[in-house]
Amino acid sequence: MRKLIAAINTTIDGFCDHTAGVPDAEIHQHYTELLKSAGAILYGRITYQLMENYWPGVVKNPTGNKAMDDFAVAIQDVPKIVFSRTLKHVEWENTRLATRDLREEVLELKQQTGKDVFVGSPGLIGALTKLNLFDEYQLCVHPVIVGTGLPLFKDIRERIVLKGVKSKAFKSSGATILYYEPTK
Template identity: 35%
Template sequence: MRTVSFGINISIDGYCDHTIGNPSEQLLDYFTGTMDDVDLFFFGRVMYQLMFPYWSDVARDQSGTAGENRFAERLTAIDRVVVSRSLDSADENTRIVRSNPAAELLKLKQLPGKKISVDSISLLPELIAAGLIDEFNLVVHPVIVGKGRRLLDAGSLQEKLELKLTDTIHFKSGCVALHYVRR
């Protein structure tokens, strides 16, 4: 069975927002490396629309820094599933799923392949409750923002999820990557 990995950037005070930090080349290289074992992304609509077409354009035009270009090339080469009831279309190598994301992810998890990377805060409580998330990759940025979307809303989990820290990486920027697996 494939491993399902959830990854996100997060502030010290628990907010998840793509604008909280400015990734260094070292951090971009880290994110690019995390995709080595991934052959499928499972996005919610909001995250998908934050990522695409932006990174597709960077990959095509080579318009970023060297690290951004490497990240964009790797990201856009991987197949994607996006969960959305409202999205009319998606870019190439992306399939839209309209309902029952947990059942869809379970089917995908049972197929042969590499890791599945989940990038969706809105789907996270449902996927945790279904027992589908095997590991968590959190990159904590050295910033307190005081507003925005939280990783999990109060009361969104029926029971706590015990995790085991398996790796910590410190970056020159002050960011810390934390890798947890389910106990």
Template identity: 35%
Template sequence: MRKLIYGMNLSLDGYIAAADGDLGWSEPSDELFQWWLEQERAIELFLYGRRLWETMSYWQTGDQQPGATPAEIEFARNWRDTPKVLFSSTTIDEVDRNTRVVTRDAIAEITRLKAEDGGPMRVGGATLAGAAMRAGLVDEYEIVTHPVLVGDGTPFFTTLDSRVKLDLVETRTFPGGVVLTRYARS
């Protein structure tokens, strides 16, 4: 059975994006970017909601951008090479070669994918991850908290139907007061 991980950068008040969609407050240090790269290398399948997939599609050509660092080049290559499932109820005109679009029941598909043999999967996108959390499918949370309050926006956590007990697995600090807390479902 595969492990499902939900992890993102978030503000101290719990948002993954400000109300206007701004993500500039979560600009990673080189050390944090390298940590994210190491995490992403371990993932065998990315599960994205449409909006996050559109944001992450930058990495389709991220290694070709002027001034791209070696870590950004490697991140882009890894992102392109890793299989992805895009969950969308709207028509998507174009996806990369490693992306499969699913328009039917996301929870049924994630449940099916989790039951397969294989390495870890990462779910991304607040709506998709929220549905996976409510269905009890998320095994681990990687919370990278930035010392900023954005006031409103897209929350990391969604309303749940019941309490979920978690165990602290790891903590780590990064430059700029950024803190990683990683939890596994008990």
């Protein structure tokens, strides 16, 4: 049985904004290793389109920044599953559209053998939190306060208690990954 893991970047004040963080070499290396250990990553349409519009181009035309270029290859290689009501097809390598509802698709993925499944979209993280399907949360908190934007847990209306299991600090950027498990 595979674990379902929320893995996302956020600001100190809880907003998901890919332009607010500090994605330096150390953070790119961490996420490259994470992707190499993943059986799949789940995206919603918006996050998928953000990633798909940038990373395949880096694979074709490397930047010269080793950490970024390695990340581009890792994200291209990992199987990606996109949940969308509006997309009819996807073109990025190793990507497919989910064909069933979120709960059904994720429960089947969790029952399979193999590497863990990661979720990298704020909307999906909120929806899967409501469904109580996560085995772990990995929140990379960047030392930035933006004051506004897309809150990570915007639709959660009830208290959910998590247990801290470890943390990982990045010296160069000051970001910290906080690892939590549901107390269930």
